[in-house]
Amino acid sequence: MSEIGIAQKKNSLFTIADHICAVLLALCPLLQHYIAPLYNMAITVMIVIAAYLILRIFLDVHNVKWGAIAFVAVMVVYWIFRVVNHGTTVAEFGQSGVFIVFVLAVALGKINLDTMLKACRAVCLLASFYLIFQYIFYYGFKIHLQMAPTDLLVKSADQWILVAQTGITGVTGRVGNLYRPSAFFLEPAHVYLYMFPHLILMLFNDKITKKVLAMAAMISLGMVLTTSGMGIAAVGGIWALFLIFRDERDGSFRLANILRKRNLIALGILVLGFAGAMVCVPFVRSAVLRIFVPGSTGTTAIGGRVNRAFDLVMTMESWQWLYGMADNTHGLGIHMPGILDVLYRHGIIGTLLSYELYVKCTCKLPLAYKLMGAVILVTSLFSGHTHSLVGMLYFLLVLM
Secondary structure (H helix, E strand, C coil): CHHHHHHHHHHHHHHHHHHHHHHHHHHHHHHCCECCCCCCHHHHHHHHHHHHHHHHHHHCHHHCCHHHHHHCHHHHHHHHHHHHCCCCCHHHHHHHHHHHHHHHHHHCCCCCHHHHHHHHHHHHHHHHHHHHHHHHHHHHHCCCCCCCCHHHECHHHHHHHHHHHHCCECCCCCECCCCCCCCCCCCHHHHHHHHHHHHHHHHCCCCCCHHHHHHHHHHHHHHHHCCCHHHHHHHHHHHHHHHHHEECCCCEECHHHHHCHHHHHHHHHHHHHHHHHHHHCHHHHHHHHHHHCCCCCCCCHHHHHHHHHHHHHCCCCCCHHHHCCCCCCCCCCCCCCHHHHHHHHHHHHHHHHHHHHHHHHHHHCCHHHHHHHHHHHHHCCCCCHHHCHHHHHHHHHHHC
């Protein structure tokens, strides 16, 4: 009986620790920009959790399912390739080691993903409520409610200080006419990157309750209120696909549902609503126009994110296209989208290895994860966070 009691106590402690780790992982995309003993708060948290996960794996090594590891094997190879390509540094070795521990742990079921997803949804909903308050205070009282503690940011996050403090200043330092709050995130794009996976998981589910629909609507509102062009496009596209493919009678999603009268009417209402918002809501109109119409800098929002990075990649020599140019792109002073960043650093080999999991999820997993993988692939053309350490871990955990 004493041995049983000890085992139960040990399992109870593991359960509590698993929940704590899951909540901390949900917060890592927020913590990555704040100071801490090691690099930043997210890296510090990940190192501590990785040490715990090594213990969890070691104690249960006899139950390892090698098929689960095979699913993420190419991702492991990619992070090993990052270490050996262009020479090895202690920091690079440590980051890759930590990430590989997480890859193996999630494949072996040692991370409580249910708790993590619930925590992520709570963050999404809280951010959406905060965004509403920011709008009320700004347009009602001309006050910007700053929610990100910018005094605690790491040096590399300096570009977002004025963005978080004013709500109208961009990362380039230019003051705009459009109010662009982001709650306790540092910029609107960060809100979009964090929220869109959960909007997809909520809507593309066979069993959707009114509560889930209400939460999805609130998260959608939050993404739109940030005025992020990518966020508004994602919200419109995700809801359009939801209305087109869903059969409300049994909750299924089929291509044939496009022809249903109910779905066509719902899609028409959505399109008319979006058109109405473009005409009547200034921040929606301005956010959408930023994507297609050049601003004061002479480029569109897409061009500003891609052009200089593309020009840099095109300076690579022929042999460098295979292995890339350098271990990192820090100090270049330009925005590097995920695909161009990996191509510049690790060449075609690294690019193919880094995209294997995203492509595989898009092709092999159920509909919600297919759509999520596809959105990540498109996002990587404009954002660097899809291939950052914390970004890749976040998307990996959600996809798994």
